[in-house]
Amino acid sequence: MKYDVCIIGSGAGGSPIAYELSNAGYKVVVLEKGENYTEEDFSKDELAVSRRDMFTPPLNEQKHIINEYSNSSDFTRYDGAKAGWSFWNGSMVGGSSNLMSGYFHRMKPRDFKLLSSYGKIQGANIVDWAISYEDLEPYYTKVEEVIGVSGRVVKHKHQEPRSTEDFPQKELATNGATKWFDKACDVLGFxxxxxxxAVLSGDSLKRHGCYYSNFCGSYGCASGAKGSARAALLQKCDVKIITDAFVYKLKSTQERVTKAYYYTQHGFSHAVKAKIFILSAQAIESSRLLLNSKNQFFPNGLANSSGEVGKNLIFSAGGSGSGRFNFENLTKEQQSELMQPGLFFNRSLQDWYDYNDGCRIYKGGTIDFLFEHQNIISRASRELYDDEGNIMWGEKLADKLHSRLTTSRVLTFEVFNDWLPTDNCFVGVDEKEVDKYGVPVGVINLYGHPHDLAVGEHLAKKAVKVLEEMGAEEIDYSISASPPPNLVAGGCRFGDDAKTSVLDRNCKAHDLENLYVSDASFMPTGGSVPYTWTIYANSFRVADEIKKELAKLS
Structure with missing residues (x-):
C-alpha cells in the first residue's frame, strides 16, 4: 500500500508529525520496531522493567559495538552483549517517551548560538543552530498545550522569553521538604x-492526572498522566501503526527515497511506499540505517554526500549526587514532611546557566533535584555492607534495611550541561558483526571532551552547597564522561551548508527531495537541559513544513 507519509519510529520525534498530518487528512503509516502497550500493560514490576529490560531488545540478539576513547587515538573496544553495555531505550509505540521522568526545560536563546555566544573550544566541533529560539518558541508553547506540561513560571535571571505567562497545567503537588530547599536557596542567594x-497534575486532555506513585523514570505510566508520544498523540489520531517492524534499509534513486524495507519479528521482509519518508528511529539507529542503506548513488550511506552521517554524536554531560536526611536531626514535623509518600520534589537551579570564572564566560547548565528512585532493589543493595565494608547477613542486615528505609530519605540531584561534539564521538557500522536479522550493527564511538567535566564539576559543587545548607549528610557526587544512553542526539546535524551538514534547516536531507530526519539526530549541540521538549517542539515545526510540501504534491 502506498501512503502519503511513512514515519520510521514512533517516539517524540516522529509522533508529532504523525499526529499533525493524519489529523490534516493525510494517509500516514508508522513503522515501529517494538510492541504497542497501553496503560493497562504498565506495572511497577522492578524485576521486569529495570532488571530484565522488558522494553528493550536483548543484547544477545541486537547488540552494539562500543569504542571508548581515552584520548584522541587510543580506545577500548567492547562487545555490547558481553559487556552488558546497551544504548537501547524504549522499543515500543511511543518510544522512550513512555519511560521518561518528564523533566521539561526549554533551551535558552544562547543555546542556539553556542559558537557565537561563547567562542571556540579547542577539539570541539561547535556551531550555531540554523534556526533561533524565536523560531522554536511557538512550538515549545504548542507542546505545553498538546502534550501537557505542568508547572509554575517564576522569574529568574536565565528565564527564557515566553509568549504565554504560565504553564497550561497546574503545578504538581510537592513534598513538604521543598520548603527546606527554597529556604536554603534563599540563604545562599540562589x-x-x-x-x-510533562506530567498532568489533574485530569485533562482526555487523560487522567498523576496519582503520585513516584515511579516515573524507566516505567510506563498506568494513569496516562505522563506526556508520552503514545498517550498524548498517537492514541488521538487516525494513523496506521505497524508494530514489530524493524526497518533495515531505505531504497532510493538519486533524488528520492522510494521504499522502506522492514523485517517482522519472524524475519519476513516487507516494503512500504510513500511520497515522503520521515526517519525518527533514535539518533544512533537513524545514523545506522542511513549508513546501511548505501547504494550506487550514495556509496557511503544514504544522504551522506557530506560524509557527516553519524558524526558529532552528543549526549548530555554532567552527572549526579545525593545527600541523606536522618530523622535524628529533624523535628517530628520535618520527619512527617520528608516521608510524605509519592509527592514530587520538583526543584531546579539554573543560576549558572552561564558563569564567569574571571577569565572567560562559560556555558553552564541545569541542576534538577529529586528524591532517589523508589526501586527497592537498588535502594536495598546500597545497604549490604557495614561501616567497615564487610557484607552483612540475616537479622543484622534486616535491622539496617528497616532503619535506613524508614528513618531517613535520600535527596539526589542531576547535572545537565553540554556534551561538546568532537571528531571521536560518532556512529558507524561494523564490517563483521550483525544482529539477529543479519544487518550490520551500530558502532558507537565515545569520547567526552574534558571541558564537559570541568563544567559539570562546577555545577555539582553548587548543588552540594544546597544540600549542606539543608542539613543533609553522607553527601557525595560523581561527574564523569560516561554517556547516559537515554539522552543522545546528533549524527545528522542540520545546517545551511550541504557540505558540512546532513539536513537543511527544516530537517530535510540536503541530498534527497523527500527524506526528513526528525528525532534528536538533527541537533548540532544539545543545550544544558534534557532533550525531549526540544525534540517534540522541533517535530511539530517540521510537521508544518511537510504540510506545505504535501500541498504542492497534491
Missing amino acids: ESIPTPR
Whole structure:
C-alpha cells in the first residue's frame, strides 16, 4: 500500500508529525520496531522493567559495538552483549517517551548560538543552530498545550522569553521538604525554580492526572498522566501503526527515497511506499540505517554526500549526587514532611546557566533535584555492607534495611550541561558483526571532551552547597564522561551548508527531495537541559513544513 507519509519510529520525534498530518487528512503509516502497550500493560514490576529490560531488545540478539576513547587515538573496544553495555531505550509505540521522568526545560536563546555566544573550544566541533529560539518558541508553547506540561513560571535571571505567562497545567503537588530547599536557596542567594514536568497534575486532555506513585523514570505510566508520544498523540489520531517492524534499509534513486524495507519479528521482509519518508528511529539507529542503506548513488550511506552521517554524536554531560536526611536531626514535623509518600520534589537551579570564572564566560547548565528512585532493589543493595565494608547477613542486615528505609530519605540531584561534539564521538557500522536479522550493527564511538567535566564539576559543587545548607549528610557526587544512553542526539546535524551538514534547516536531507530526519539526530549541540521538549517542539515545526510540501504534491 502506498501512503502519503511513512514515519520510521514512533517516539517524540516522529509522533508529532504523525499526529499533525493524519489529523490534516493525510494517509500516514508508522513503522515501529517494538510492541504497542497501553496503560493497562504498565506495572511497577522492578524485576521486569529495570532488571530484565522488558522494553528493550536483548543484547544477545541486537547488540552494539562500543569504542571508548581515552584520548584522541587510543580506545577500548567492547562487545555490547558481553559487556552488558546497551544504548537501547524504549522499543515500543511511543518510544522512550513512555519511560521518561518528564523533566521539561526549554533551551535558552544562547543555546542556539553556542559558537557565537561563547567562542571556540579547542577539539570541539561547535556551531550555531540554523534556526533561533524565536523560531522554536511557538512550538515549545504548542507542546505545553498538546502534550501537557505542568508547572509554575517564576522569574529568574536565565528565564527564557515566553509568549504565554504560565504553564497550561497546574503545578504538581510537592513534598513538604521543598520548603527546606527554597529556604536554603534563599540563604545562599540562589534562585529556586519549580521544575516543569510533562506530567498532568489533574485530569485533562482526555487523560487522567498523576496519582503520585513516584515511579516515573524507566516505567510506563498506568494513569496516562505522563506526556508520552503514545498517550498524548498517537492514541488521538487516525494513523496506521505497524508494530514489530524493524526497518533495515531505505531504497532510493538519486533524488528520492522510494521504499522502506522492514523485517517482522519472524524475519519476513516487507516494503512500504510513500511520497515522503520521515526517519525518527533514535539518533544512533537513524545514523545506522542511513549508513546501511548505501547504494550506487550514495556509496557511503544514504544522504551522506557530506560524509557527516553519524558524526558529532552528543549526549548530555554532567552527572549526579545525593545527600541523606536522618530523622535524628529533624523535628517530628520535618520527619512527617520528608516521608510524605509519592509527592514530587520538583526543584531546579539554573543560576549558572552561564558563569564567569574571571577569565572567560562559560556555558553552564541545569541542576534538577529529586528524591532517589523508589526501586527497592537498588535502594536495598546500597545497604549490604557495614561501616567497615564487610557484607552483612540475616537479622543484622534486616535491622539496617528497616532503619535506613524508614528513618531517613535520600535527596539526589542531576547535572545537565553540554556534551561538546568532537571528531571521536560518532556512529558507524561494523564490517563483521550483525544482529539477529543479519544487518550490520551500530558502532558507537565515545569520547567526552574534558571541558564537559570541568563544567559539570562546577555545577555539582553548587548543588552540594544546597544540600549542606539543608542539613543533609553522607553527601557525595560523581561527574564523569560516561554517556547516559537515554539522552543522545546528533549524527545528522542540520545546517545551511550541504557540505558540512546532513539536513537543511527544516530537517530535510540536503541530498534527497523527500527524506526528513526528525528525532534528536538533527541537533548540532544539545543545550544544558534534557532533550525531549526540544525534540517534540522541533517535530511539530517540521510537521508544518511537510504540510506545505504535501500541498504542492497534491
